[in-house]
Amino acid sequence: MTYVAVEASEFIYTYAYPEEEESLCRLEARCLFGSEPHPYLLKSSVGLDPSRSPFIRERIDIMYEGDTLEDIYRQVEAINMGEETFKVLFVKINDLTDTNKIEYDERRAIEREMGLHIEGEADVNRPDHWFGLIALGGKWYFGPYQRNKSxxxxxxxxxxxxxxxxxxxxxxxxxxxxxxxxxxxxxxxxxxxxxxxxxxxxxxxxxxxxxxxxxxxxxxxxxxxxxxxxxxxxxxxxxxxxxxxxxxxxxxxxxxxxxxxxxxxxxxxxxxxxxxxxxxxxxxxxxxxxxxxxxxxxxxxxxxxxxxxxxxxxxxxxxxxxx
CATH class of the missing domain: 3.40.50.150 (Vaccinia Virus protein VP39)
Structure with a gap:
C-alpha cells in the first residue's frame, strides 16, 4: 500500500523577511494571493509552490483542522502510510500568544505524540513524507508540508x-x-x-x-x-x-x-x-x-x-x- 495525500483546498504559508523588504514582500503577496501575511502567516485557497517566493518559508496543505490538539490526534488516526515513512514537524512560526507559547521540548513531544497516532513508520532523518502542524487563529491545522528550496x-x-x-x-x-x-x-x-x-x-x-x-x-x-x-x-x-x-x-x-x-x-x-x-x-x-x-x-x-x-x-x- 502507498500513501496518497488528499488534495487540499486551503493552504497556510509562513513568511520571513528583513524589515527593509517588508513592503516588497507584501506587494508580492497581494499579487500572488490577493491578500497579505499578518504578519508572518497567510491562509489562502491559492496553492502555490513555496519556492516561488523569496519570502515564503513553508506551506502546509490543510488536511485536518481542530480546536484542540486532541482533535488533530483523533483525525490523523485515519492516515495509513503503508510502506512509506513520515515525519511530523511542529511549525515554529505561529500566532500563539506569549501565555500559550509552546517551547522547544514540548513541541518535540507533540511531534512524537502526533506520530504515534499515525499508522506507519516515522523517520526523523530521511522521511518519504513530511507533515506540518501549525496554530493559527485559535485553531490547529495539520497536513502535508513543503519547505522553500531557496x-x-x-x-x-x-x-x-x-x-x-x-x-x-x-x-x-x-x-x-x-x-x-x-x-x-x-x-x-x-x-x-x-x-x-x-x-x-x-x-x-x-x-x-x-x-x-x-x-x-x-x-x-x-x-x-x-x-x-x-x-x-x-x-x-x-x-x-x-x-x-x-x-x-x-x-x-x-x-x-x-x-x-x-x-x-x-x-x-x-x-x-x-x-x-x-x-x-x-x-x-x-x-x-x-x-x-x-x-x-x-x-x-x-x-x-x-x-x-x-x-x-x-x-x-x-x-x-x-x-
Missing part, C-alpha cells in the same frame, strides 16, 4: 556580475509581481542587464525574453542563463525596436541615480514599455508617477525596498495604450 541563493554566484544589478531576492519578487499566473503568459525584460530577473523568472517556469542595448551586457545575460541550465532568447537592441506584444514587462530603471541617462531617454523606455506590454512593473529609485502617466501607464499598486542608503520603488502598472 533557489535564488544559488543564483547569487553568477559567472557574469554587475555592481548595480538587482539582488536575486528583489529580482525574484519582481518576476512574481509581473507574472503572478504563469500559464499562458509571456514576459519581457527589455533592459535586462546581466539577466538577474531573467534567471529568477526562468527558474520558476515563467516564459520570458530578454533584451539589452549593450552587446557586452547582453552576452553576459546569455552566459548567466546558460550557466544555470536555462534557455531564453536575449536579443540586442533598443526597446523602441520591439514589435512583439507581451503580457508583462519588467523595467529596472536605475539610470537616473547611477548614470547620465536623460529624462527623455527614461520617458522613452516607459512609453515603449506601455506600447509592448499589458502589465508593466517599473523599478526606480525615484517617484516617476508623472512620467508614468504621460507614458500611458496607470499605477495599480506599489512597494519599496531599502538598501545601502537609498530606496527602490517597485511599481505595478497597467498600460492604457490601445496601439
Amino acid at each position: 533557489l535564488w541563493l544559488l543564483h547569487m554566484k553568477k559567472p557574469r556580475s554587475y555592481s548595480i544589478a538587482l539582488s536575486t531576492r528583489v529580482a525574484r519578487a519582481a518576476a512574481n509581481i509581473a507574472v503572478p499566473e504563469i500559464n499562458g503568459k509571456h514576459a519581457i525584460d527589455p533592459c535586462c542587464g546581466i539577466g538577474t530577473v531573467l534567471v529568477e523568472a526562468l527558474s520558476m517556469g515563467i516564459s520570458i525574453t530578454g533584451r539589452d542595448i549593450n552587446p557586452h551586457i547582453a552576452q553576459g545575460a546569455r552566459d548567466n542563463i546558460v550557466h544555470f541550465g536555462y534557455e531564453a532568447e536575449v536579443t540586442l537592441g533598443d526597446i523602441a525596436e520591439i514589435t512583439d506584444h507581451y503580457d508583462a514587462a519588467i523595467v529596472d530603471m536605475p539610470y537616473n541615480h547611477f548614470s547620465r541617462t536623460t529624462p527623455e531617454a527614461q520617458f522613452s523606455i516607459l512609453e515603449h514599455a506601455a506600447r509592448i506590454a499589458d502589465r508593466v512593473v517599473v523599478i526606480s529609485v525615484d517617484s516617476p508617477d508623472e512620467m508614468l502617466t504621460r507614458a500611458g501607464l496607470s499605477v495599480i499598486d506599489r512597494g519599496k525596498v531599502r538598501k545601502a542608503g537609498f530606496s527602490r520603488q517597485v511599481i505595478v502598472c497597467a498600460s492604457n495604450r490601445v496601439d
Whole structure:
C-alpha cells in the first residue's frame, strides 16, 4: 500500500523577511494571493509552490483542522502510510500568544505524540513524507508540508556580475509581481542587464525574453542563463525596436541615480514599455508617477525596498495604450 495525500483546498504559508523588504514582500503577496501575511502567516485557497517566493518559508496543505490538539490526534488516526515513512514537524512560526507559547521540548513531544497516532513508520532523518502542524487563529491545522528550496541563493554566484544589478531576492519578487499566473503568459525584460530577473523568472517556469542595448551586457545575460541550465532568447537592441506584444514587462530603471541617462531617454523606455506590454512593473529609485502617466501607464499598486542608503520603488502598472 502507498500513501496518497488528499488534495487540499486551503493552504497556510509562513513568511520571513528583513524589515527593509517588508513592503516588497507584501506587494508580492497581494499579487500572488490577493491578500497579505499578518504578519508572518497567510491562509489562502491559492496553492502555490513555496519556492516561488523569496519570502515564503513553508506551506502546509490543510488536511485536518481542530480546536484542540486532541482533535488533530483523533483525525490523523485515519492516515495509513503503508510502506512509506513520515515525519511530523511542529511549525515554529505561529500566532500563539506569549501565555500559550509552546517551547522547544514540548513541541518535540507533540511531534512524537502526533506520530504515534499515525499508522506507519516515522523517520526523523530521511522521511518519504513530511507533515506540518501549525496554530493559527485559535485553531490547529495539520497536513502535508513543503519547505522553500531557496533557489535564488544559488543564483547569487553568477559567472557574469554587475555592481548595480538587482539582488536575486528583489529580482525574484519582481518576476512574481509581473507574472503572478504563469500559464499562458509571456514576459519581457527589455533592459535586462546581466539577466538577474531573467534567471529568477526562468527558474520558476515563467516564459520570458530578454533584451539589452549593450552587446557586452547582453552576452553576459546569455552566459548567466546558460550557466544555470536555462534557455531564453536575449536579443540586442533598443526597446523602441520591439514589435512583439507581451503580457508583462519588467523595467529596472536605475539610470537616473547611477548614470547620465536623460529624462527623455527614461520617458522613452516607459512609453515603449506601455506600447509592448499589458502589465508593466517599473523599478526606480525615484517617484516617476508623472512620467508614468504621460507614458500611458496607470499605477495599480506599489512597494519599496531599502538598501545601502537609498530606496527602490517597485511599481505595478497597467498600460492604457490601445496601439
